[in-house]
Amino acid sequence: MIDNGLAEQTLEEVAASCLAGRELRKFAMERLSRLPGYNWSGIYRLENETLLLDEYVGAETDHAQIAIGVGVCGTAVAEDRNQVIEDVRNLTNYLACSTQTRSEIVVLIRDLEGATLGQIDVDGHQVGAFGASDEGFLTQLAELLAKNWD
Ligand code: SME
Numbered sequence: 001m002i003d004n005g006l007a008e009q010t011l012e013e014v015a016a017s018c019l020a021g022r023e024l025r026k027f028a029m030e031r032l033s034r035l036p037g038y039n040w041s042g043i044y045r046l047e048n049e050t051l052l053l054d055e056y057v058g059a060e061t062d063h064a065q066i067a068i069g070v071g072v073c074g075t076a077v078a079e080d081r082n083q084v085i086e087d088v089r090n091l092t093n094y095l096a097c098s099t100q101t102r103s104e105i106v107v108l109i110r111d112l113e114g115a116t117l118g119q120i121d122v123d124g125h126q127v128g129a130f131g132a133s134d135e136g137f138l139t140q141l142a143e144l145l146a147k148n149w150d
Pocket of ligand 1: 040042061063066070071072073074093094095096097098104121123
């Protein structure tokens with residue numbers, strides 16, 4: 001679970017950045033990767049009904065493209081809601097990025113009309129690494145990224 005101070009500091013750094021689009025997303029993922037327990041941090045863009053891997057920090061993944069409904073990421077789009085997974089070993093619909101991953105959070109990035117632009121995906125090596133504070137923090141980060149999406 002993220003500490004309030006670190007969350008605020010990260011949001012301030014991203015909000016103060018002059019970057020936009022992919023450069024801003026790269027900056028934001030670098031900042032996320034410094035947070036305790038955020039072992040893989042990445043962005044997927046939703047394009048033509050497929051999630052495409054964008055900027056990320058962490059181990060390389062085989063899942064550069066994910067169909068809607070597949071895995072935790074595709075489920076978030078299919079159900080139109082964020083996913084907070086305490087232990088990925090309990091899932092049947094899961095795409096493994098790393099054998100070390102135990103928990104995962106996916107927060108949707110929406111435009112002002114509420115349409116999904118993509119998502120922030122974070123993996124942790126500990127069971128139950130993410131909760132409501134992480135979802136709130138990543139939702140605020142998603143709003144900052146959505147404002148400067150292109
Ligand atoms: N675990 C995700 C796939 C993305 S990797 O974790 C980077 C899923 O089940 O959709």
